[in-house]
Amino acid sequence: MSIPRFKPFLSLFAAVLMLGQIASVQAEALPDFTTLVEQASPAVVNISTTQKLPDRGVAASQMPDLEGLPPMFREFFERNMPRGGPRSPQRGDRQREAQSLGSGFIVSADGYVLTNNHVIADADEIIVRLSDRSELKAKLVGTDPRTDVALLKIDGKNLPTVKLGDSAKLKVGEWVLAIGSPFGFDHSVTKGIVSAKGRTLPNDAYVPFIQTDVAINPGNSGGPLFNMNGEVVGINSQIFTRSGGFMGLSFAIPIDVALDVSDQLKKDGKVSRGWLGVVIQEVNKDLAESFGLDKPAGALVAQVLEDGPAAKGGLQVGDVILSMNGQPIDMSADLPHLVGGLKAGAKASLEVIREGKRRTVDVTVGAMPDDDQDLDAGAKAQTERSSNRLGVSVAELTAEQKKSLELKGGVVIKEVQDGPAALIGLQPGDVITHLNNQAIESSKQFADIAKGLPKNRSVSMRVLRQGRASFITFKLAE
Template sequence: MPSLKRSFSTLLAILLLSVAASVHAQLPDFTGLVEQASPAVVNISTRQKMPERAVSGGSQLNIPDLEGLPPIFREFFERSIPQTPRSPGGGRQREAQSLGSGFIISEDGYVLTNNHVIADADEIIVRLPDRSELEAKLIGSDPRSDVALLKIEGKGLPTVKLGKSEDLKVGEWVLAIGSPFGFDHSVTAGIISATGRSLPNESYVPFIQTDVAINPGNSGGPLFNLAGEVVGINSQIFTRSGGFMGLSFAIPMSVAMDVAEQLKASGKVSRGWLGVVIQEVNKDLAESFGLERPAGALVAQVLEGGPAAKGGLMVGDVILSLDGKPIIMSADLPHLVGVLKPGSTAELDVVREGSRKKLRVTIGALPEDGQELAGMATPGVERSSNRLGVKVVELTDEQKKSLDLQGGVVITEVQEGPAMLIGLRAGDVITHLNNQAIDSAKTFTEVAQGLPKNRSVSMRVLRQGRASFITFKLAE
């Protein structure tokens, strides 16, 4: 019996060792990658002189309670607490400092990092792995993509290998090298959580989402695949506390290199532009527009004289694809349009009044600054529609001209009823109801009286110059 027990124990030990070896064999070994890639990863620090101002006598700074903030997307908090050295006059002069990462992409010293790492800097210092420091020249930066291109003097500098971010797959292992909190060449690893991710106020970057641990100081550093190729620039995190919470976002290298090449050639970046305001197609809107499923980008506004207007795109069109590339979420459209060259032609697949059509549009150049539509003047004689619970008046000729509208009515009063429940306000302009253009108060009343019950109905509303579609249902 003792011999049998020993045999069983030996067999179990062998089995456990075999399982451990198998698991170990399946996990990636990053040592070779780190040794090869680290020499091209740099630390970036900046200095910015701030205007002199009075500083309170106390030395304690009031730091906000970050834990109390709602979930938000943040650029990393590279900007450290401002230093306050005494000026020659005896007062205090503030000097803001920031810390981030970057990587060398050419032997003659071109370096990529984030725009927000070097924004407004008076001096940019690049520290190499051998601890030598070089002052960098800013070749150009692009706030829309958060990419900046720097240049340091040197020859035969170590460089990273560039990969194809479009080949990334969800679940693939990736690794980040950077300087979180100033700890140079810190290495963290994880997997790709998603690709083509859209973030609030970031319309032109289809972000790579990972669970790689990223913290302040990693910003601008490279994201590597297992082949040791850079596939992204670590840029943002989703956080409640200001620190890493498992959601990190990187700029794809396909986007970053396109930006870098344009910055190197001309110092600025040009992007394609359609000239439309779009919104998401939810279940109710899909039903209202006769779509099989919620998908595409709903055109809520077409800017006068823009590429979309010239190409025949209309308010209420739902864009399903661009050059054969499907648009599942509305945020997919700016990514696809932005990479097109101004002057090129794109084919749009749209649904209009329940029928599919194809339009060819000549892409324009994205303007430097957006333009707001003009406001409205005081309306005149009232007409009401008790069916929806609103009082409306027709737009004056001046209002139509300022808003670039052919028709429409403006709400003067919201009463108890469906309008109040869906959030309509006095001053809102209604241009379409139940997929029909509203050219007068009479038309509005007639369409409102014929609205179906217990079915999603769409309404296009302008509020402070911004257009959007909303949906609602009328009860029996």
């Protein structure tokens, strides 16, 4: 019997062997989370809160007729509907309780616990349940709604704690793992990878979120995000969803941000962060072209608040901030993260583009005000019309308007006609302060600048609407 007759069988055997080896290598490459979970789980806690609410005082006559309902549904409504007649002043106001569930983790052996602010917001009582099912009342040390971080304290000694990592060292594509209580199921474990870093979400300008595809659901909030070394690198905080459940987009607060907040809460009971006193916006392709930039980058200063740190340091409307203390500003959202990490009194060296030239502006950072500052749009302007090729009629600002808006010049739109202004969404009442990188002092100057605008090139315009400033761009056709 000749060997060549067995070649097909030998080739098949070799292929099967090779596939087996590949599968074995792939299996070995997949991470094993078992040791991590065993070591980290004892320090992960369930958090429940109770909020006292006024009793509805549902009268007996207002109770729905439960007759005719299936027994299961009738029993459910009888068990959950408020009992008794109308409220009696002699008995006083009764109370209902609203409960919520979340997660947290112990960061010190003497009982400090980190979680989300929204988990414990407005709570009258906070209960922390440990891995051994024991329950302890927690004291609220402090909260920071801007970063959604809260610090709790429970009484205990030699409590299990998590290992704390460095979120700055995280890499996109790295394996991460979450432990929490989704829908109340304690110590549920989910895994995934880091999808992106430095994400900015609406109304969260001071947190450079870690984006992951780890399954996070209601109840996971406040729980830890671990790297493969078993170190906490973030606090699971938010999900993007259209259904109310997990859709592959989860966001965690970097642990270095959370620890800075908790240290300040422990020491001072509140959080202070740096503040420039500017309103900024993203630099898109058209704005970059209008300001003479090679590419879209930086943070465009749309508004400088009077007497704020930026105003005192010489920062101007129309400046494009490219870096701060040597750290590049690629997206406008990078600036609040960097400034917020500084303390009041710190120096910030800003590299800016102004009128097409690079220069350095040194600013002494101030303290973030307790409340956001909004400008009042003021009363309507008197009529002094000025028609122009943009398709708007404008009027001079009154002295009262300039004072209320903290402006030295500008014009207010009285009427929007058919034309470019209507196409870019301008509205009556909008205040125009800059056109084609030039400050507007009067309606005549506005008309003169509008008359000489270039065609088929991006032109910038700074507009205030309800006190909020932003730059917009447009092009005039031939």
